[in-house]
Amino acid sequence: MTVPTRARQRAADLRAQLNQHNYRYYVLDDPIISDPEYDRLLRELQDLEASYNELVTADSPTQRVGAEPLSSFEEVKHEVPMLSLSNAFDENEVIAFDRRIRERIDVDLVEYVAEPKVDGLAISLSYERGVLVRGATRGDGMTGEDVTQNVKTIRSIPLRLLGKKHPRLIEVRGEVFMTHQGFLTLNQRQSSAGLKEFVNPRNAAAGSLRQLDPKLTAERPLQMFCYALGEVDDGHMPESQFELLQQLCDWGLAVSPLAELVEGVEQCLAYYHRMVDQRESLAYPIDGIVYKVNNLSLQQSLGSVSRAPRWALAHKFPAQEETTVVKAIEVQVGRTGAITPVARLEPVFVGGVTVSNATLHNRAEIERLDLRIGDTVVVRRAGDVIPEVVNVVKKRRPRAAKRFQFPIRCPVCHSEIVYEGGEGIIARCSGGLYCSAQRKEHLKHFVSRRAMDIDGLGDKIIDQLVEAGMVQNIADLYALTVEQLAGLDRLADKSAQNLVDALEHSKQTTLQRFLFALGISQVGETTARQLADHYGSLESIMNATENDLQSLTDIGPIVATNIYTFFRQSHNKQVIGKLRRWGVMWPETGTIHRESAKLPLSGKTIVLTGTLSAMARNEAKARLQDLGAKVAGTVSSKTDYVIVGAEPGSKATKAEQLGVEILDEKQFIKLLTKLGSQ
Numbered sequence: 001m002t003v004p005t006r007a008r009q010r011a012a013d014l015r016a017q018l019n020q021h022n023y024r025y026y027v028l029d030d031p032i033i034s035d036p037e038y039d040r041l042l043r044e045l046q047d048l049e050a051s052y053n054e055l056v057t058a059d060s061p062t063q064r065v066g067a068e069p070l071s072s073f074e075e076v077k078h079e080v081p082m083l084s085l086s087n088a089f090d091e092n093e094v095i096a097f098d099r100r101i102r103e104r105i106d107v108d109l110v111e112y113v114a115e116p117k118v119d120g121l122a123i124s125l126s127y128e129r130g131v132l133v134r135g136a137t138r139g140d141g142m143t144g145e146d147v148t149q150n151v152k153t154i155r156s157i158p159l160r161l162l163g164k165k166h167p168r169l170i171e172v173r174g175e176v177f178m179t180h181q182g183f184l185t186l187n188q189r190q191s192s193a194g195l196k197e198f199v200n201p202r203n204a205a206a207g208s209l210r211q212l213d214p215k216l217t218a219e220r221p222l223q224m225f226c227y228a229l230g231e232v233d234d235g236h237m238p239e240s241q242f243e244l245l246q247q248l249c250d251w252g253l254a255v256s257p258l259a260e261l262v263e264g265v266e267q268c269l270a271y272y273h274r275m276v277d278q279r280e281s282l283a284y285p286i287d288g289i290v291y292k293v294n295n296l297s298l299q300q301s302l303g304s305v306s307r308a309p310r311w312a313l314a315h316k317f318p319a320q321e322e323t324t325v326v327k328a329i330e331v332q333v334g335r336t337g338a339i340t341p342v343a344r345l346e347p348v349f350v351g352g353v354t355v356s357n358a359t360l361h362n363r364a365e366i367e368r369l370d371l372r373i374g375d376t377v378v379v380r381r382a383g384d385v386i387p388e389v390v391n392v393v394k395k396r397r398p399r400a401a402k403r404f405q406f407p408i409r410c411p412v413c414h415s416e417i418v419y420e421g422g423e424g425i426i427a428r429c430s431g432g433l434y435c436s437a438q439r440k441e442h443l444k445h446f447v448s449r450r451a452m453d454i455d456g457l458g459d460k461i462i463d464q465l466v467e468a469g470m471v472q473n474i475a476d477l478y479a480l481t482v483e484q485l486a487g488l489d490r491l492a493d494k495s496a497q498n499l500v501d502a503l504e505h506s507k508q509t510t511l512q513r514f515l516f517a518l519g520i521s522q523v524g525e526t527t528a529r530q531l532a533d534h535y536g537s538l539e540s541i542m543n544a545t546e547n548d549l550q551s552l553t554d555i556g557p558i559v560a561t562n563i564y565t566f567f568r569q570s571h572n573k574q575v576i577g578k579l580r581r582w583g584v585m586w587p588e589t590g591t592i593h594r595e596s597a598k599l600p601l602s603g604k605t606i607v608l609t610g611t612l613s614a615m616a617r618n619e620a621k622a623r624l625q626d627l628g629a630k631v632a633g634t635v636s637s638k639t640d641y642v643i644v645g646a647e648p649g650s651k652a653t654k655a656e657q658l659g660v661e662i663l664d665e666k667q668f669i670k671l672l673t674k675l676g677s678q
């Protein structure tokens with residue numbers, strides 16, 4: 001059948017449009033049409049191709065999924081070997097790397113590109129005259145597997161490169177990976193289907209790309225960042241790694257948005273530290289930084305040793321997971337009496353520190369893990385998060401491994417333990433401030449940096465003060481004298497004096513800090529700040545009704561009850577009275593919204609959703625609040641803006657439905673800069 005010219009032209013036009021929209025959606029994260037519009041264009045192309053078979057091309061967006069399952073993968077020989085990288089585990093090794101390069105090429109300062117080392121698997125993509133013809137795994141570096149059908153299902157990989165004048169053949173290399181969120185969702189699906197869960201996002205990405213049935217791969221949330229070239233035939237190539245990244249981007253391939261040009265080893269290390277801080281807020285796992293000599297001809301003259309180039313180095317982050325043995329399980333009593341089981345571990349170096357305790361969260365968690373004393377476990381410490389046990393290595397369970405009996409009485413004050421929360425998940429000591437463990441934790445919270453900020457009053461001193469009966473409640477702290485303190489273990493006269501000075505100094509505080517320091521259940525810094533801003537004085541807060549309190553965005557019925565009941569208890573009123581008599585004070589205005597009225601975002605309600613790459617959610621929230629905005633948890637018609645990061649939740653959809661203005665990360669950062677947030 002001959003294909004009418006109009007149909008041919010329309011098909012070509014649709015393919016070009018769909019490829020462009022695909023790129024905007026999956027690579028730039030900046031779509032300009034809605035999903036239904038995209039689907040309509042795709043359907044039209046599918047219909048055309050169904051009517052005229054000859055119109056189907058390898059780069060047609062209809063060809064992403066649909067290939068038949070394979071019985072095995074073909075081998076692929078890499079014409080240019082896929083090298084691996086030498087690793088550095090500390091700064092000295094990076095300094096030595098830079099020194100070797102400077103000596104070899106005889107210069108004082110080397111320009112590098114620093115890029116995150118994404119934790120996925122290396123893949124090579126071959127494009128012939130701009131059309132994707134093959135995708136292959138790295139394998140042993142010389143020979144990999146042909147995973148073309150699977151690679152085609154990854155939406156951020158273009159089936160045809162954008163732009164014109166592509167080399168006859170070009171092989172692009174990069175990392176295929178899965179985001180944390182994609183990994184969690186996949187594992188939930190696996191477990192509800194009774195299938196095996198993946199251990200980490202990298203294994204999940206690798207397992208997904210090695211499916212013989214591309215329909216399965218298509219269901220997996222895979223992405224790719226490109227960072228290098230392999231074989232190139234007949235094409236003008238850029239002169240530096242940084243220009244190469246730009247070129248890849250212009251062709252419609254995704255590259256890491258975090259890659260940067262740096263000069264010399266000091267800037268390399270500064271970049272590394274910045275990324276260590278950002279690591280936890282990224283949507284995908286990274287396990288280090290790769291430094292690459294920027295100039296490609298210098299790269300060539302430096303060459304490789306064995307299987308790794310001399311011009312690149314992987315500076316690894318400390319591992320976040322390690323295995324160790326659980327020596328014992330004990331329970332700890334928190335400030336509000338919550339009883340948390342803790343695993344005492346054979347000390348292990350993980351996440352950059354030596355860890356000997358890991359939280360087990362609650363009774364149900366021990367059952368979920370099926371943890372016994374004596375078990376070998378995988379411990380995880382990510383960022384500043386408390387170390388936790390991720391799973392038990394069952395194969396290494398000794399015969400003598402013992403089950404843990406959860407106590408029925410508080411191990412400290414022997415009061416009965418009560419259970420609350422869904423399915424009685426939270427165990428709580430019913431002893432209240434009679435329990436010395438709760439008293440100690442309450443005091444520790446009161447003196448902490450973000451509360452009254454009393455320098456030098458460490459945990460050990462508080463333990464002694466409570467055990468010796470010198471301090472019963474937070475107000476008693478201000479009665480302490482130098483003589484009394486100097487009598488404590490390991491506290492020199494000088495430190496005792498400093499401590500009394502610090503106590504004195506802490507008396508000048510703010511209403512927000514004071515409210516937070518009181519340790520009212522579920523009143524964190526944000527709620528304290530809202531209360532202080534809204535009511536302006538402690539008296540107004542103490543007199544507020546539950547209904548009144550609930551009019552604040554962050555306060556629901558439970559928190560309102562907590563606050564209301566706290567201020568009705570005579571014990572609490574007495575302690576507050578004593579603190580004020582000791583001279584604890586803060587500026588009170590009594591006016592509503594006293595500070596926020598002047599700020600640029602006052603009166604605006606903003607909701608954050610998804611992951612931001614430049615800062616953690618908490619930081620974004622704090623910055624907005626500093627500018628006077630209310631940061632709310634749910635989108636409503638009263639919301640002024642929704643800030644949408646990567647992988648946003650249903651809040652973004654809700655915002656669209658309600659017609660609330662949406663800002664992406666770039667626009668958000670611009671706004672912050674414009675309003676002078678720092």
Ligand code: IVH
Pocket residue numbers: 083084085115116117118119120121122138175227228290309312314
């Ligand atoms: S460059 C010759 N850049 O790390 C250069 N590799 O340990 C070869 N990787 O096999 C790789 N992110 O799978 C490079 N920005 C990045 C990377 C990266 C992750 C992986 C890649 C490689 C392995 C080497």
